[in-house]
Amino acid sequence: MSARLRWRKFVSAFMLSMTGVCAAVAVSALFLILSYLVYHGGTSVSWTFFTRLPAPVGEAGGGMSNAIVGSAKLLLLATLIGVPIGFFGAIYLAEFSGSTTAFVVRYAADLLNGVPSIVIGIFAYTLAVLPFKHFSTLAGGFALGVMMIPITLRSTEEFLRSVPNPLREGAMALGASKWKTIATVIVPSAYRGILTAVLLAFARVAGETAPLLFTALGNRFWSPGWNQPTASLPVAIYNYAISPYEDWHRQAWAGGLVLLGLILVINIVARGILARGISVSRT
């Protein structure tokens, strides 16, 4: 073996093992993040954390109960806004529309998807806060819902399109009208993918902070109804993290652990649903 060949083989082995190192570094980032959250936040995730309201500044013993419930309300609203629009819009794109309208709608959805979340916050502030003259859960839910729309729309459309044509044709051959075909044949067979899409969109907006800064604002108490400002988990984590109080730092870690835990669980469940379902073309 010539020296040159030996060198090339060495370079090859070296570079390839470097790529392995890169992959290891990238993957270990996830585990590092989780470990830090568990280490710093694990002990603070207590009954107090889940059930108590925030205590006055500097006093110990407060919790994030209102932030957790606030996030739940916001996400419920977001889902109620984002999922129907995304779902029915996708049905239109996949089953009814002509190619020009489809192009316009898809382009708009992709545009919306790329908008930075802080700009969505500005948008929601001008549309849902200023005219009504108060910050509210509704405004926050609107902002998050707008973010859910494009993700739900595009993914649902993909899954609807992937339903094999023989199914469609079979239903129509039996005399079913278009909407009946959609409702009873197409959607049920794409159901797993659609559910996955919704769950992933949900997990994505669950962690969003920026759009809530100007819409839901914050609340030190329980937020009554839907028209008042509300605390939310990501915003609470942010406010506590930048504060100087040790007790609040601990709560921020605990909140981070709860938030990330929730998001990771949803992601894993969603991918599990998809994996066990009808195999869809890899996109």
Added chain:
Amino acid sequence: MATTTTTVSGAGPVVGSRSFLSRLREGDEIARLITFLFAASVVLLTFLLVFELWRGSVLPRHTFGFSFFRTSIWDPVFDQFGALPFIYGTLVTSAVALLVAVPLGLGAAIFLAELAPLRLSDTLEFFIDLLAAVPSVIYGLLGIFIVVPLMRQVVQPLLKQYLGFLPLFKGPAFGLGFLTAGVVLAIMIIPYIISVSREILLSVPRDQREAALALGSTRWESTWKIVVPFARGGILGSIFLALARALGETMAVTMVIGNTPVISASLLSPGDSIASVIASQFKEATGELYTQSLIELGLVLFLLTLILNGLARLMIVITSQRGSGMGHV
């Protein structure tokens, strides 16, 4: 992403035009109308968003015109607003992020696409996808409590000691600043580079590799000199995608960048980015010019990400078409 489907459009047996009423009774027309309304609302929302951004930034556009982009003064007292420090901060932190994330991400993608057996590759990809799901505020949390002290106490002093002669590393070691924000951003965008590049690399036809190996190249040479260049369009696309993501990142950046509108050659300096300044100052911008200048910044950011996302998709589509054999080699 080369899926081909044919849709069956237009419902029912084609027997000339049936009466509108009979179609209506069967509900198809209603279904079409309802779903159309939902789809149209998406377009309406998008249009509204752009419109609000445009309308909400009318004052600074008339007052400053294009000098808004050339001025670096941000002075709420004397009503002077210039976007330059924020554009600079956004670009610098993204550049640092790319410098760190691209080699790491590309390396990992090569490993996952070329070397790892499929099951390992899929499992690792699963974890990488989970990394992409971590919210910005959690990166910010880790940034403040882990990365910033690390930077301030270990990394930045080391950089100053060995590379302090470069203007890049001058000034005190704050811990906060461009470098830290860039590093945190890098971790956030790596998953995008990895997952898209991996897909692209996997789609490169086998014969490319086999031809190279048959001609005597090593594994690395065939990967680096044949496969990667073949996929370079898509990889570039993934970089654009990651960049678009980095530009719009708000929380993680605003928690570690130092919140100071300053243009400095030094990476150790604190600064600010467009998304970060909007997050910290929007709620309290008193006065129309101040508020609208922030909205104009939002418009700028929106346009930047729009262009990048468009370019990204273009590159990815072009490359995957090549990969499926539709382009020429």
Added chain:
Amino acid sequence: MKRIAIIALMGLGLTGVLFSQGILSITGAGATFPFPMYSKWFDEYHKKNPNIQINYQSIGSGGGIKQVTEGTVDFGATDGPMNDDQLKAFQEKHGCSVLHFPTVLGAVVPTYNVPGITASLNFTPEALAGIYLGKVTKWNDPLIADANKGVNLPADEIIVVHRAESSGTTYVWTDFLSKVSEEWKTKVGKATAVKWPVGLGGQGNEGVTGTVKNTPDSIGYVELIYAESNKIPYGNVKNAAGVFVKASLAGVTAAAAGAAKEMPDDFRVSITNAPGKDAYPISSFTWLLIPAKFSDTAKRDALKGFVSWMLADGQNYVEALSYAKLPKEVVAKEKKALNNVQ
């Protein structure tokens, strides 16, 4: 599965409705300077009046002024009083004026983190102006060292920390600097947000405290309670009479003594660099911004009820948090002014 989901949704909707029955929720936003005090007050007030929730968000004085002008919050809070332009903007938008109500007196202190130094350093106004102008760059600069003979100051570069957002604390600090430094007055000026010649930005008093606490060789300006409760050292400042005074309740009260006698009707007054040998020179009132007309009478009455309570029982809580009580002349005047809120 579907049935469970529907029931859950209805339940949530119901709780939304039920929750809002009987609870009067008032939203206020603004200064971080008095936030420790306000959070305690609103908490106590809620305990005494369980159906009234006063939700105060500490977003900075600029935020308080802006949001109360936009009408998105019921009241604002600021330590930098609204200037005439801002008052006019409010009048134009709402058709009525906005009233300032002082709540407590506080002090802004120069807090620092110099390795090896735990004692209180003496700062002259010239030193502080020089540091924040970027002219005094090292800790052992003569302007600092001369006032601190015997203290071993390191030759490290000073890391200046200021507020990133629009802040009343900034207003008080820059108001003081404008009074003691002609250069500061012309170059930078006094406002809730200025163009800082040097330094790092922190979000809120909380952010500045956190940054100073974590950054060696740094100096920042924060409200007294933030430095105290986080156990970071803060310096003595030379007042107009030439005495180095450490921020304290006595010092702040002394600073307000003159203003108490000559309080203007709209309560907007600056007490920085006040005369008197005991006066702490960087003191300030902090105000609630309450619109003169409320369309929602329930909210108006609840807010007026709170202010009355605050002027009486509320003042008993302030000293524990290192804020100074309002002078009794001011309290009497405010009680009368409360009638102007309709």
